[in-house]
Amino acid sequence: MDATPVRSQTATPGGGDPMIQLVGVGKRYADGTDAVRSLDLSVDRGELVALVGPSGCGKTTTLKMVNRLIEPSSGRILLDGDDVTKVEPNGLRRRIGYVIQSGGLFPHKSVLDNVSTVPLLLGWDRSKARARSLELLELVGLDPAVHAKRYPHQLSGGQRQRVGVARALAADPPVLLMDEPFSAVDPIVRDRLQLEFLRLQEEIHKTVVLVTHDIDEAVRLADRIAVLSQGGKLEQYDAPATVLGAPATDFVASFVGADRGLKRLSVTGIAATDLESPPVVYASDSLAAAEETLRGEGAAWAVCLDERGTLKGWVGLRDTAGGVATVGEVCHRMEAWVPARATLKQAFQEMLQHDAGWVAVLDGDRYVGVLTPRTLHEALRRSVDADALGVPLEHTEVDNVPS
Template structure:
């Protein structure tokens, strides 16, 4: 979809921002450009839509060399999202979002209709926000509008320069999650510039690590960049805590789950006490008759012996969906100070993840990387808990 063939940028004073960069981005792929300040990340991004003119090389979009195309027409084919959003302060949110379709000749009614659809898609009710002005929105809301505006002309390519860097960590985490959900629906070809390696690991299909002069040190999947740094530069850049970062790209697998005793919420407390005694367990998971999680019950909750499990079941706050990463599970454990996290497939309970099994899952991921085998084929020795 996007190919940079020997693309370089040298300024008149002799400064070389990018020496000679070769880069391929596949259709529907999200590629993150990371590296230290001054390595040419933003310059590379701006050369793709020719906000900065390259001094050498070719830029191909779908096989067409756009190096000598009309740059204005080129930019209207490419969505562009920047850190400060750049909304027009005198235009409403709806008209801001409709800007590019209007420039392309789409009539006002149709452009505004498309804008309303996109605002809905990024989680902003057009009836509530459409007639507001940028100053009336929070930073996170303005960032959502920036994404919607970039998508308004349905461009095949989206360029994003530190798109979530101007908001606080909580909002940034939420925006990243929302954007990943959005990307599952629209499947744009995206080049993302970020200084935040954790963001790149979470969002990208592939990460391109650049050093000074736009030199590619490694261009690979997030798990390979973290697990098998290609050079000493990459190893130093990703840091000694890359094992922790790897939690973000390691999914929860069925083999990671423990299966503690399960009791139905309709069971009596006497039946629950008998189950815990037989299993030698201190607690059990409470499920309803349909298999949905209702919480947990401990030995102390069964001592009165009368009533049902539903009457004494504790609400379970710490849970993650089955498709979650180990990092999400770890965050839940920390947030709720929990000794285990329930894993749900929709409403259906499938097991629990504990600190011990989380650690073993991470070990398995690392060892699979080293051995060059698929994650599901890797195995580690797990010492039974006392």
């Protein structure tokens, strides 16, 4: 089972090495409309920042001002210390990868030629550009032997989007701008693309600015979220868990939704303190020994492990009645489990999918404990309290209300 990477809930984002800086940036159109008014924003090197907000709040305008597809009316935009308004536009854009809906591919070019476009424009040797393109197709999960010679119309929506990402990365730009990159595909494909992009970002560590209308996507992908209101006003700029747990304004609370507690599940990892430790028996134990363990601890079931601590399943008290079999012969397969690096959302999904009262947590093959609905709820409350108090998760306690 793949696990969505979980970012630290206690680390303070930002304050590092700025790659992109917007200082008092504004865009006023000829009719007097202010699309963006005096926006200050800093994106650190290797950070993924999501711009979210309602339609017309200036998200895409802000993104396009960074690579000067739209010229700012005021303020300064710095890319790695360089003022972008003083850099030749085409040269600037070759330092920035740009991904839009549906990939924006050239329909008359093959997949390989699409990906090679920018390196060739930069004067790369054709063989070097081809080698880089083939490498990138593999990196985004497309088999070059199958897809390199195809044309965009021969690809699915998800495949076109992957090619778009590969093309944006072809010249190894330090910055990647993404404008609603996954919105044109169905929810299942979008989920897969998001997971693939998280995996990719863990490898390449680009500085990414992502525009999305989907707060769930922003929460899942971003290190920080910038919530914009009309006129490009910055309402809050924070880690996803903080935006969800401690909205800075009524506007932010309304935008992220009343179900922000559920959304927070997707950015909260499983901690050792969240786990329960039910009785453990071993596959080689006799049923009589397992029954003694269960009755001694007053438990109805136990986790079954092998001698190396690998999870084998579970065994109930009634499974131990009669016979001389070992535990390994009667233990039940464990259907509901998650990796230790999974999120609370993934654990909750496993509970629902398997109608389970608990979920096993594994560190590789090694069993480390179980998560129950009660401990999952406590973990979520601890996460919210930790952000509200500004303290590490391990310094928070949850008072349980007696049932």
